[in-house]
Amino acid sequence: MSVPLEAYLALSALLFVLGTTGVLLRRNALVVFMSIELMLNAVNLTFVAFARQRLAIEGQLAVFFVVVVAAVEVVVGLAILIAIFRTRDTVDIDDVHLLRG
């Protein structure tokens, strides 16, 4: 028997909410980062689920794009994090609010 689409979507929504909550509530920048990855992969899961259900290749294609972009984003983001840590000895994002109006 095959897993129904709804199960994938439910899991995906759960992962997305977990990720969103992490972004909104956690202070450690590294954890915020990981939460963003979680949101991205929740979306990837829906892509793949729909692609399989509708027998369309485009969904899987989109996932590859997301993976590549996520990898790139991680490279840049981690570089920024390291730069912040070097200058301020912390990665607590509540301490990083220089762009306040």
Next chain:
Amino acid sequence: MVLEVIVALPLAGWLINGLAGGRLPRGVVGAIGCGTVGAACAASVIAAGDPAVAGGGLTATLFTWFTAGEFTVSAGLLMDRLSALMALVVTGVGFLIHVYSIGYMADDPAYARYFAYLNLFVASMLLLVLGGNLLVLFVGWELVGLCSYLLIGFWFDRERAANSGRKAFIVNRIGDAGFLLGILLLATTAGSLQFDRLAAAAGGMAPGLLTAATLLLFAGATGKSAQLPLYVWLPDAMEGPTPVSALIHAATMVTAGVYMIARLHPLFLHAGFTLSVVAAVGAATAFFAATVALVEWDLKRVLAYSTISQLGYMFLAMGVVMMPAGMFHLTTHAFFKALLFLAAGSVMHAVGGVVDMRRLGGLAGPMRWTAAGFAVGGLALAGVPPFAGFFSKDLILEGAFEWAQRGGAMLVWIAGLATAFVTAVYVTRAMILTFAGPAAHPGRPHGAPAVMGLPMAVLAALSFGGGLLGARVAGEPLLRYLGPFFVDSATGVLKDRLVPAGVITALPVAVSLAGILAGFALYRNRREVTLGALGRFLSQQWYIETLYDAVIVTPAKRLAHLLADVVETRGIDGAVNGVGALVGRAGLAVRGLQTGFVRNYAAAILAGTILMLGYWLLR
């Protein structure tokens, strides 16, 4: 070819003296200044001898200035009988005054600049009188205005001189605005600005349009020729060097308005109303300025008002359709008024710049030649036979009388006659106050040097004998010469009027002699006659300038202050600053949204997304 040379010669003098004059020795500067004008005079004589001048006119087209559809204006020159006379007067009198200037300006540090301006003036004036169409004339018209401004304010470190220059320029702008409008009106209705084409089109133009156009042109003439109501700049123009007053503000530039009317007489002859206005303004100005000259203490300003008055005579002549007589008076006036100014300049030169006649006097002894010259000029101005002014003024008065008999206003003739009387009085007064009595000036006044004396001698000879140009006994050569110019293109009215029958020749002579006697009686022993309340009225120039101050200058200044202090600072600046302040305050109000915390932004994005999804679902 010769026409271009006439204009180009003084222009070359201007370029040389203007660009390199500061590095040239004074003798060379003076020689270039006088030589170019003298050569232009010789060229004018040669050109005037060309048979084409007496025929249809000698023309030269330099290039096509601009073309707009059917409408073409070429930069062309024209010398016919009228402009031949004008060119000869301008270059001839101009040459004499240039020579005189060598002596008069000998000690001035800006010697080269002076001659450069003077040469530019002669070139501009020649362009004005030789212009082949109205637009070229206008270019010359504006250029002489510029030269007038530059030379009135020649000693620009004196505040009065600088202000007078500006005043002359601004007052002329008012008249020139009308002049330009008149030109545009003619260009649109007649379709051409060539003089011959305008003359041909004059008969077919709508009378209303023609009257409007000629009135606008006459407005320009009142500015340039210092007639009522725009005369106010000429008395102040006396701040310039005296030879400039003689050349520009007596002999040539101020007569440009008269020349313009003579040049466009086919148009004016078809506009009867304009002619009446011209006659009335001329007569009123002649009388008004003569009365003011009666109480003026400044010798040069007396002569300035006298010039305004005599220009009034010329306009009177134009208005009563005695145009050849007007041009004749223009010519004789150029001689005797230049002579009077040069004599006044010699006086100033001798006594160190004093022009107040109360501080002059007793100069007949030490400066007997200058005094004699002034007397000749004065007698010519007063209209005593056989001096030049008598013949021309007499012709004008005869014309005015005939005009009155043909239905014109008798008042014009009466005003002309009264002016003749007042003229004789004030010229006698100026003569007595300046030259008679005991020496009022300390120091030793000296006679004029030869370089100043010779031009005065020539002008004195012309002021004495110039009347022969229009005297009946000599066959009126000038009037006969000009006659065909005015008859050919005109309606023929002038044919019979060329030599008016001597109706009442004796009366003006009697009036002039009576004026001189009255002057002697009033001002004997250099008495200061105040004339009481009338004198005060006259010395305020009939309160005309006071009126202008009250009606135009003061309200204009108030308006300027209103615009500068209220409209500018509060209105315009207020609007600009208000916009800036508004944006700034709006920025302050919303800056709280920018917390710098990433999570706030993320929450906002989330909220936005939820809202959008909710809207999408519930739609």
